[in-house]
Amino acid sequence: MKELISLLILIITLTLSAVVCLAASSGAPVRHDFPRVGPYEVISGDFHMHTKHSDGRLNVRQRVEESYRWGYDVIAVTDHGKMAGYRVAKYIGEPLGMIVISGFETGVADKEHLVALNVPAGFEILDSHHLAEKPGEAKAYYRSELKKIADAGGLVIYPHPHVGYREPVLWGVEQGIIQAIEYKNGVVGKGWNTVEDHGTYWYPDAVAFALKHNLAIMANSDVHANRAPETSPVTLLLVTERSVKGVMDAIKGRRTAARFDGMLWGRKDLLTDVLQSSVVARKVAGGLEIENFSPIALSGVIGSAKIDLKPYSKIEIPLDAKNITIKWDNVWTDLTTTLATDHKVR
Ligand SMILES: [Zn+2]
Ligand SMILES: [Zn+2]
Numbered sequence: 001m002k003e004l005i006s007l008l009i010l011i012i013t014l015t016l017s018a019v020v021c022l023a024a025s026s027g028a029p030v031r032h033d034f035p036r037v038g039p040y041e042v043i044s045g046d047f048h049m050h051t052k053h054s055d056g057r058l059n060v061r062q063r064v065e066e067s068y069r070w071g072y073d074v075i076a077v078t079d080h081g082k083m084a085g086y087r088v089a090k091y092i093g094e095p096l097g098m099i100v101i102s103g104f105e106t107g108v109a110d111k112e113h114l115v116a117l118n119v120p121a122g123f124e125i126l127d128s129h130h131l132a133e134k135p136g137e138a139k140a141y142y143r144s145e146l147k148k149i150a151d152a153g154g155l156v157i158y159p160h161p162h163v164g165y166r167e168p169v170l171w172g173v174e175q176g177i178i179q180a181i182e183y184k185n186g187v188v189g190k191g192w193n194t195v196e197d198h199g200t201y202w203y204p205d206a207v208a209f210a211l212k213h214n215l216a217i218m219a220n221s222d223v224h225a226n227r228a229p230e231t232s233p234v235t236l237l238l239v240t241e242r243s244v245k246g247v248m249d250a251i252k253g254r255r256t257a258a259r260f261d262g263m264l265w266g267r268k269d270l271l272t273d274v275l276q277s278s279v280v281a282r283k284v285a286g287g288l289e290i291e292n293f294s295p296i297a298l299s300g301v302i303g304s305a306k307i308d309l310k311p312y313s314k315i316e317i318p319l320d321a322k323n324i325t326i327k328w329d330n331v332w333t334d335l336t337t338t339l340a341t342d343h344k345v346r
Contacts, residue, residue, distance in 0.1 A: 030071035031312075032234070032295045037277045040238035040255065043073035045247065047103065047235060048115050048159050048182070048220035054079035054105075056224045060088040063223075068096045070227055074237070074247050076103035078115050081128025086121055099247055108133055108142050111163045114178070118248055119154035133168065142168050150177045155251065157218060160185035161203050162192040173213050180216035180251055181206050184233045184260040187222045198332070200261040207265070207335055216251045217266050219258035233260035238270065264296060268333045275331060275341045279309070282346045287318040300328040300338075321345060 034042035050056030051063045058066065060077060063085075067075045075098060077085040086102045093100040102121060107113035107129040126140040135141045149156060157180040158169055172178035184202040188194055194201040210217050219233035238255035239246035250256060257266030257274070264271060278294035292298055292309035299308045302324050305317055324343050331339040 029069050032071040032073075034236075034274065034295065035277045035293045037238055037273045039240055040250075041240075041242065042274060043099075043237050043239055043242065043247075044071060044259075045074040045235040045237050045256075046072050046221050046223075046232075047074075047076045047101065047117060047157060047180075047218060048078050048105070048185070048222045049075065050079055050105075050222070050224045051077055051085045053077075053082045053084045058226070060085040061092050064089050064092040064096075064098070064100075066227055068093070068098055070232055072098065072234070073242070074099040074101065076101040076115075076117055078103040078105045078117075080105050081125050083119070083121060083123060083125070099242060099244060101244055101247060104128070105159070106131065106145070108168050109139065111166065112161075112168055113159050114146075114172075115157040115159045116149045116154050117157065117251075118244065119149055119152045123149075123152055123154075143171065146172050146175070146177045150175070155179040155248075157182065157220075158215075159220065159222065160188045160192050160194075161206050161209075162188070162194075164193075164205070165209060173215065178215070180218050180256070181210050182218050182220050183207060183210070183258045183265055184219035185222045186220065186233050186260075187224060197335075198261075198263065200263075202260070204335055211267070211334065214254060216254050216256045217258050218256060219260040219265075233258065235259075236264075236266075236274070238274075259296065262297060262330055264331045266333065268339065271331055271333060271339050272341055275326075275328065275339060276343065279326065279341070279343060280346065281324055281343045284316060286316055287320060288324070288345060289314055289316050297330075298328060299330055300326045302326050 032044045051060045077089045083102055083104050090100040101117050102119055103117045105115050109130045130139050131142040131145055132139040156178045158178050159182045183206045190201050195204050197204045218235040221232050236257040236259055237250040239250045280291045282289045291314035295311045297310050322345050325340055327340040328338050333339055
């Protein structure tokens with residue numbers, strides 16, 4: 001009997017994964033819908049990706065349509081030193097209901113990369129990835145270039161923070177120009193000074209840095225070839241409206257979280273709101289029914305009872321309570337702390 005149940009579970013899991021893969025490779029987008037959180041809608045973003053305009057393998061149309069199939073609500077095409085893909089991305093993405101933010105990737109010579117978002121089309125990009133660390137050199141000074149981005153209404157992400165936290169980043173953060181950081185980058189894998197931790201390769205040092213300097217938390221793909229499950233992290237955003245302004249306001253208001261490798265990472269207050277909206281406990285005949293309205297598989301404990309909630313599904317547990325506290329296994333607020341949320345039983 002036990003073997004039969006295991007076999008059934010295996011078959012169901014395989015079928016579900018096949019359905020997800022199929023959806024991702026055909027026209028129908030994958031669903032990542034979350035319930036609303038108070039005045040906010042929770043949407044999925046990817047603010048770092050490449051196309052044939054730089055060293056990516058897909059053209060802009062393919063990249064945008066692929067992002068749509070994978071369920072992203074908002075994207076920024078961020079080619080190295082170029083915004084040539086922006087107008088096409090907007091033209092393709094907007095009719096699909098996506099929000100398209102302008103962007104490009106640049107950096108300090110041989111050191112930090114920097115992703116600029118929301119600068120106007122036609123923005124003059126100087127010495128991409130070759131910015132000088134000191135003024136008066138042949139190449140453009142990084143401070144002048146960062147100021148130009150800010151003056152044009154943009155902001156900057158510190159992506160794959162592989163060279164640590166040197167002066168260009170500290171200065172950019174202090175100036176309020178670098179406003180976001182990637183905890184997870186989808187393509188760097190074991191390279192680029194990632195650390196194996198919490199079951200994946202990422203930048204665990206970025207957690208303390210983001211919290212200390214109040215930066216927006218991000219997980220972006222940086223995809224160059226085709227998207228794959230392991231290279232498709234998500235930046236979650238709590239937006240008041242589905243628009244460029246709504247997205248930029250969410251980043252500036254630090255209403256973001258990182259979703260990657262089956263985990264959610266973010267600030268305690270924001271994740272508490274997301275989990276309390278996503279998980280509902282109701283009294284039923286045999287005890288409690290707990291329903292997960294989110295697209296994330298959530299696991300945790302209530303007292304000593306382990307619970308596993310698949311995306312958009314519910315379970316029943318034999319427990320009689322008016323209020324429950326769920327300590328989550330895969331929702332993290334810092335490197336050693338998982339989130340616990342209180343839920344009133346309805
Ligand atoms: Zn880069
Ligand atoms: Zn990149």
